[in-house]
Amino acid sequence: MEDRNYKSRWRFFANTVGSSELIYYNKSQSHFFKLKEDGSDNVYLNLPKANSYLTIGTKSFSDNGDLYNLTVNGKMRAHSVKVYTDWADYVFEEDYKLPTLEEVEAFIKLNGHLQDIPSAAEVEENGIELGEMNKLLLQKIEELMLYTIELKKEVDVLKTKID
Incomplete structure (x- = not known):
């Protein structure tokens, strides 16, 4: 089907190998919608424009x-969701300021949630960005690992003193 300027606006192809395509074009002849079946029961929907x-x-x-x-x-x-985001390995860098457990406890008592993690009210109102939340949870896990390492060192010192 063509517009008044003889430019295609949509096309439907049915190929002899069994594949078919439905394509919509804009006035510049760029496609903005393509629905394709490749003849092997694979179906593709393509919306190529960023907007x-x-x-x-x-x-x-x-x-x-x-x-x-x-x-x-x-x-x-979904069986899988892939999210691209930055990651929390900065926790292991030398200049990272790991809060003391006393600071963590004080923040929790004052705010009712962990620092850098949104409150339940914030999540209810705004939702969460999945990639960002995974990064923040990893940050907290990495911090916990650093606390555990420090506690292990303290326990080893105490064991040596007891022995």
Whole structure:
């Protein structure tokens, strides 16, 4: 199908090898939507433009002013989710200031949650970024490991004194 300027706006191909494609084009003849079946029961949906948005169960792709390319209002299932983010290995760098356990305890008593971890109210209101939360949880695990190493050293010293 072509527009009044004889430019394709959408095409449907059914190839003799069994594959088929449905392609939508913009006025510049760039495709912005492609649905393809390759003849082997593999189906591909391609929205190649960075400003493509897909919603399921909702019409909104915005949350507190942030735009999301995929928005699902409902449950999602997956066997795997891969998130790209920075990581928390900075905890093991020499200049990292590990808070004392007394500082951790004081923060918890004052705020009701761990430092750098959002409160339940913040999560309820804003949700969490999965990659960022995994990084923060790893940071806390790495801090715990450093505390455990220090405690082991103290226990070894006490054992030596007892012996």
